[in-house]
Every structure is written in structure tokens, then in C-alpha cells.
Amino acid sequence: MKENKFLKEYKNKKILITGGAGCIGSNLVSALARLEVKKIIVLDDLSSSARWNIPEVSNLTFVQGDILNEMLLKELFSEGLDYVFHLAALFANRNSVEHPQKDLMVGGLGTLRILQQAHQFEVKKVVYASSGCSVYGNHAPLPLKEDYKSINLDTPYQITKLLGELYCNFFCNHYSLPVVRLRFFNVYGPGEIPGKYRNVIPNFIYWAMHKQQLPITGTGEETRDFTYVEDIVDGILSGGVVPQAVGEAINLASGKETKIIDLAKSINKALDNKEIIFLEKRKWDNSTRRRASIDKARKILGYNPEVEFFDGLEKTINWIKKNFTKIEENIKF
Numbered sequence: 001m002k003e004n005k006f007l008k009e010y011k012n013k014k015i016l017i018t019g020g021a022g023c024i025g026s027n028l029v030s031a032l033a034r035l036e037v038k039k040i041i042v043l044d045d046l047s048s049s050a051r052w053n054i055p056e057v058s059n060l061t062f063v064q065g066d067i068l069n070e071m072l073l074k075e076l077f078s079e080g081l082d083y084v085f086h087l088a089a090l091f092a093n094r095n096s097v098e099h100p101q102k103d104l105m106v107g108g109l110g111t112l113r114i115l116q117q118a119h120q121f122e123v124k125k126v127v128y129a130s131s132g133c134s135v136y137g138n139h140a141p142l143p144l145k146e147d148y149k150s151i152n153l154d155t156p157y158q159i160t161k162l163l164g165e166l167y168c169n170f171f172c173n174h175y176s177l178p179v180v181r182l183r184f185f186n187v188y189g190p191g192e193i194p195g196k197y198r199n200v201i202p203n204f205i206y207w208a209m210h211k212q213q214l215p216i217t218g219t220g221e222e223t224r225d226f227t228y229v230e231d232i233v234d235g236i237l238s239g240g241v242v243p244q245a246v247g248e249a250i251n252l253a254s255g256k257e258t259k260i261i262d263l264a265k266s267i268n269k270a271l272d273n274k275e276i277i278f279l280e281k282r283k284w285d286n287s288t289r290r291r292a293s294i295d296k297a298r299k300i301l302g303y304n305p306e307v308e309f310f311d312g313l314e315k316t317i318n319w320i321k322k323n324f325t326k327i328e329e330n331i332k333f
């Protein structure tokens with residue numbers, strides 16, 4: 001993992017990572033573990049991850065709990081936090097279609113409660129994990145740019161991701177809370193355990209390892225802007241430090257499109273699998289192409305995604321192979 005240029009700013013700081021056991025959170029913990037932070041608190045209810053996914057770090061406190069638990073939040077925030085990385089969410093679109101109330105509670109009320117505590121206890125910086133796959137809706141011109149606004153959103157998850165941003169704006173404008181909104185695009189990499197509600201890459205790898213058909217919902221010509229998790233973490237760490245990022249929404253992506261059919265073929269080739277099956281498009285999935293503009297991230301954060309897609313894919317396959325037994329014990333399809 002490359003070292004973030006602002007990493008030393010986190011030295012001797014107290015940091016809360018909500019959702020820190022998840023894909024992005026566990027990689028953020030690994031990156032921060034390179035220097036002496038005073039304390040990393042991971043708050044996670046393990047609803048879509050596992051305890052073993054959090055790297056073993058000496059100055060880390062793991063709290064298994066819900067971001068909706070106000071008493072618990074008060075206790076954690078009263079320690080005096082420098083940084084809050086708010087990553088916890090009900091993941092993701094399909095889960096939210098099946099559980100819209102839970103999605104609203106976690107993504108809406110949960111985010112509001114985190115911001116309220118951050119304001120009350122004067123946290124130095126809050127970084128909110130937004131989603132570029134959500135907030136631009138399904139008709140936006142490519143490349144997707146931060147100033148584009150849409151209310152043509154397709155799922156409750158997309159709606160609450162935007163709602164979270166709106167609350168961030170309110171706290172930033174009304175209370176001058178230093179909040180940064182980062183819009184991630186199709187993150188993949190080590191740390192994402194395959195499962196019923198997870199992303200296409202870990203699930204395709206898992207199914208290919210089991211010599212199953214890879215199901216493509218659509219024609220396969222659909223594209224996504226797949227972004228390697230270490231590049232996302234690099235952007236998050238910069239976002240937490242750079243003063244010009246406060247109050248802004250900034251895309252973090254690779255800026256490149258990959259077709260789903262090419263993804264499926266590559267995974268099958270790497271894992272000596274053959275079959276692909278085409279299924280009907282999911283009713284809520286109306287985004288045929290996705291590619292982000294990363295000009296703003298480059299300009300404000302000095303962001304520069306480095307990991308080539310097929311290198312990242314190989315690392316992801318290796319991680320799933322290495323953790324296969326634990327993954328099999330954990331898997332929820």
C-alpha cells in the first residue's frame with residue numbers, strides 16, 4: 001500500500017471509524033496503523049462484516065455496537081476525537097430495496113446522530129462516505145461531475161446516501177462543522193467478504209472458485225468505474241487533512257470504465273471457470289454506464305489513483321483465496 005502524503009498529520013490523534021470492520025474501513029485501519037496514532041476506535045455492529053476482518057493493531061479499540069445507539073456514541077465522542085470517518089451504512093442497493101426502513105434508520109438517522117455528536121464534542125474533521133454510484137441518479141452525462149444534481153434516484157440506499165450529504169451540508173453551513181463529503185465509485189479489493197448484498201467483484205470471484213455460472217443481469221455491455229480500495233483510502237486520508245476539502249463533495253474513482261462482460265471473462269480466466277449466464281436486468285438498476293470525473297479530487301486533494309484494474313483484481317482474488325475458509329464460515333447468500 002502506498003503511503004499517503006498527509007499520513008503524519010494523523011500522528012498522536014484520536015480517530016473514530018464507524019463501519020471500520022468493512023471493506024473500506026479495514027483498509028483504512030491498515031493505512032493508519034503505519035504510524036503512531038493515539039487511538040483508533042472502530043465502531044461496527046458486524047452486520048455485514050466480521051471481527052477477523054479488522055487488522056490487529058495495538059492502539060485499536062473495537063466496539064461492537066450500533067451507530068444509532070446515542071448513549072454509546074456519547075461515551076465514544078466524549079473521549080475527545082480529532083477525526084471521524086463515518087463509513088457505516090446498510091450495504092447496499094438490493095439490501096435497501098428489501099429493507100428500506102433499516103436503510104433509512106442507519107443511513108439517515110445514524111448519520112444525523114454522528115453529526116450531532118461531532119458538533120457537540122467539537123470534532124476536528126468529519127469525513128462522510130458518500131456514493132458517486134448513488135447521488136448522480138441514472139441520467140447524468142459522463143463523466144460524472146460533482147456539480148451535477150439529480151433526484152432521479154433508483155433505490156432507498158441512493159436516497160439515504162444523498163440525505164446523508166444534505167445533513168452534512170446543514171451541519172457544515174449552520175454550525176461550521178468541518179465536514180468533507182467523498183463520493184466513492186464501485187470500490188473493490190481485499191477486505192470485502194462476498195455475500196448476498198455484496199458487490200459484483202467478490203461475488204463473481206467466489207462463484208468462479210465454486211465453478212458456478214457468473215450471472216450477468218443485463219447485456220454485459222454495462223460499465224462501472226471500479227476503484228481499488230487502496231486508492232480510495234489514499235483519497236480518504238487526504239480528504240481528512242486538506243482544508244480546501246471542507247464543505248466540498250469530491251469524487252473518488254479510477255476515472256475509467258470497465259464492461260461487466262470483460263470483468264466476468266477475466267475472473268473466469270483467472271480461476272479456470274467457463275460459464276456466464278445472462279439474466280434479466282434488475283428493475284432498480286438503471287445505470288448503464290458509469291465513469292467519474294476525478295479532476296476535482298486531483299486538484300483539491302492531489303489524488304492520483306495508481307492501481308491498474310487487472311492488478312487490483314489479482315490482489316482481490318488472492319485475498320479471497322487466502323481467507324477462503326473464514327469466508328465460507330461467514331458467507332450469507
Ligand SMILES: NC(=O)c1ccc[n+]([C@@H]2O[C@H](COP(=O)([O-])OP(=O)(O)OC[C@H]3O[C@@H](n4cnc5c(N)ncnc54)[C@H](O)[C@@H]3O)[C@@H](O)[C@H]2O)c1
Pocket residue numbers: 018019020021022023024025043044045046047048049050065066067068086087088089090091106110129130131132133183184185186187188192199
Ligand atoms: N463499496 C463501495 O463500492 C462503495 C461505493 C460508494 C460508497 N460506499 C460507502 O462507503 C462506506 C463503506 O463501504 P464498504 O464497502 O466498506 O461497506 P461495508 O458494508 O463493507 O462496511 C460498512 C460497515 O458498516 C457496518 N455497519 C452497518 N450498519 C451499522 C450500524 N448500524 N452500526 C454500526 N456499524 C454498522 C457493517 O457491519 C460494515 O462493517 C459505506 O458508507 C458505503 O455506503 C461504498
